[in-house]
Amino acid sequence: MGDKVEEVLQALEDALKFWSIQLSSADGELKKNVPASTVKDPLEELVKIVKLIKAHTTKVGIIYEPSKLEKSGEASITTVSDLSKSFVLFISALAQVSSENISHLFYDEIKSMAHSLVLSATQFSEELKALYNNVVSEKSEKKTESDNASEGDPRLVSVGKIWNLCDDFTKLIEGGKLKVLEKKTKMHLSLVEDGLDEFAEWAENPEDMDDEDPFGLEDDFSDEEEEDEDDEDGRNPPVPDDDDDKEDKKQVSKDREELVRYSKLWLQKFKLVKLLFLSINKSLSTLTSGQSIDEIFQTEGIIVREIDTLIVELMLNQTLDDVVEKHAFAVDVACFKIVAILRDTNKKSEGKVKWCASWEAKYNEFSDDMYK
Structure with missing residues (x-):
């Protein structure tokens, strides 16, 4: 035995x-x-x-x-x-x-x-x-019994x-697969929302946050700045011409206004992104293919990463350059990909197809305003 x-x-x-x-x-x-x-x-x-x-x-x-x-x-x-x-x-x-x-x-x-x-x-x-x-x-x-106990x-x-x-x-x-996707979508949505409050506050007045070091980088460079100041050996910097100074300030002010306008429009687009995420599981049926589930999940991840990078670029560099445009375009493409999947999955549902068209129209409206 x-x-x-x-x-x-x-x-x-x-x-x-x-x-x-x-x-x-x-x-x-x-x-x-x-x-x-x-x-x-x-x-x-x-x-x-x-x-x-x-x-x-x-x-x-x-x-x-x-x-x-x-x-x-x-x-x-x-x-x-x-x-x-x-x-x-x-x-x-x-x-x-x-x-x-x-x-x-x-x-x-x-x-x-x-x-x-x-x-x-x-x-x-x-x-x-x-x-x-x-x-x-x-x-x-x-x-003993006490040992066992x-x-x-x-x-x-x-x-x-x-x-x-x-x-x-x-x-x-x-x-089922939809419940798993819903859990992952909620996680992605929370990641999108994490930095939006600070970005919204910054977009209202970037100047007020210029000295606040939102990403904690100031400490890394403070020692280097002090060394640079010590190396000046008492030399006085050149005094700029008054006319040039006024022109520079005017351009800076204009650029700042454009940055604020652009950032506030992105805040509106971010609201639509959140709405899209919240609508994903409501728009899918149990007949949704495994491939569509995977594509949505992967595309959500792209959106989260690109939004995070876009916000960092805007707040840190405060310049509407090619880098910003690259990440902005990536967010747009990824969002439209999810909408396309939802539309295709629900092509027999007139109401859901109309919702997709309405979302796209509103998103494009904000995009058009950005580049006026």
Whole structure:
């Protein structure tokens, strides 16, 4: 009996470690290295199997209670064997899932959580093996009751982790690819909003913030500036001509006005970007293709990065140059790409198509005002 228990525990641990390696690899889908099932709906099957894993984990946890383990008989083998079989079914169904169908975004979330579940199960199997060896060698009898009470039971901790991961996995699958995209879109939206308040304050009057060092760069250069001043050796700077000085100030004032106008128009466009982000999930149905989901997610990331860079360029350099134009154009292109995806996805919905057209018209209106 003892050899069989050790054998089944070791087999579970070895299998879990192998699957963990496959799940952690970045070389694509699991089916390349693991036989895939052929069920009608692998996602639905995964939910069923996860509930099975949770139930079998509970049974193993009960059977492997140290004071009862020696009297458990065949149950110490069959319960672990059943848990192993449920993980075989889990990995097999997971290998059937195609990222092309459900989106790479959703697939990566599923794969990541599956990996966490397998890792927790691996830890559980190692604890079971150690616990069994401890009982067999009668080490547990040498401990006092107070020792046992104070140390706690790591087996129970692992069972709890597996339960929680099974519940989270079920929620993930049942929420679907749109729920995952919604979560990512909210994250991207919060990143867009992060710097807007400060940018709006700056756009009202850039002069007031000229000395405030909004990006914390002043400290890095203060020492260098002091050294430069020391190197002047008392020399007086040339006095500018009054007419030239007036002309320079006039040009600076004109440039500043144009910068403020341009920045305020971007604030209006940023509001439309936020509206677009908030409307994405409302505009998509469960029939939306995985490719569209991935394109939207990737394009959101581009918008966030380009907006962040654009704001930094405007506030730091305060010049409407080619660099600003480059990032501004990138934001425009990315936003229109998302609108195009939404329009194509909802081409049979007149109301949603009209919304896309209305959004584009308003966005273009602000863009036209920028270059008058």
